[in-house]
Amino acid sequence: MAHFFDFLRQPPLSAAPQILGAHLVHGELICRIVEVEAYCSADDPGSHAHRGPTPRNQVMFGRHGLSYVYLNYGIHWLLNIVVDEPGTPGALLIRAAEPLRGFPPHVSLKGPGRLGKALAINREHNALDLLHPESPLRLEPGTPPSQPPLITTRIGLAPGKGEDLPYRFIHPDRAHLASHWPPKG
DNA sequence: ATAGAGATTGCCT
DNA sequence: GGCAATCTCTATA
Numbered sequence: 748m749a750h751f752f753d754f755l756r757q758p759p760l761s762a763a764p765q766i767l768g769a770h771l772v773h774g775e776l777i778c779r780i781v782e783v784e785a786y787c788s789a790d791d792p793g794s795h796a797h798r799g800p801t802p803r804n805q806v807m808f809g810r811h812g813l814s815y816v817y818l819n820y821g822i823h824w825l826l827n828i829v830v831d832e833p834g835t836p837g838a839l840l841i842r843a844a845e846p847l848r849g850f851p852p853h854v855s856l857k858g859p860g861r862l863g864k865a866l867a868i869n870r871e872h873n874a875l876d877l878l879h880p881e882s883p884l885r886l887e888p889g890t891p892p893s894q895p896p897l898i899t900t901r902i903g904l905a906p907g908k909g910e911d912l913p914y915r916f917i918h919p920d921r922a923h924l925a926s927h928w929p930p931k932g
Numbered sequence: 933a934t935a936g937a938g939a940t941t942g943c944c945t
Numbered sequence: 946g947g948c949a950a951t952c953t954c955t956a957t958a
Contacts, residue, residue, distance in 0.1 A: 784939070786939075793939070794939090795939080795954090798954090798955080801953080801954065802953090802954095803952095803953060803954075804954095817939090817952095817953080818951085818952055818953075819938075819939065819940060819952085819953095820938065820939095820940050820941080820950075820951070820952080821938095821950065821951030821952035821953080822940070822941075822950060822951060822952080823939095823940050823941070825939065825940085827939090838939095840939055842939085858940070858941075859939070859940075860940045860941055861940090861941075864941095901939070902939070902940090903938080903939050903940070904938095904939070905937080905938075908938095908939090
């Protein structure tokens, strides 16, 4: 049966613009995805999967729609959506969202670390099926942007790790909610 | 075995 | 602007 999120089977660069506007739900918390980065298989030097599977990244090799949660800099829990076909590691890093319901006043979901904290994401949320209607952490259809996404380079990558590739996608109507935008200043 | 870098953020000067 | 916090993986021995 056809599923609304079947496009997540596509490679990261195809899936990334289509996830913008979707709703991310964790219990009573609901937010709208406004910024993602694509991490593209073993050829992408910026991807955790660049050097093959490890205990940390093995879920990236699994089915589309799974969560990939990992601890960055020993402190921040970052949330990805696994995309592409099983065996081909791809992921979308969720970098920013717009709070819609259930968050405290003035909360910031701008930046992957802050987003993980606000959504109370931790290692228990790794490898969950985000497409299952009864999953505590899941995706739900939202309002897709009517304009093409804004596209620019990924954040935080060292030189030689694909830092110049246009792999970051921003909701065109919510650019003020994205991290590091405008790109130059 | 040990050291250093990393998909970040907040606090200090 | 500088840097500490602190876990996982990679490189070197």
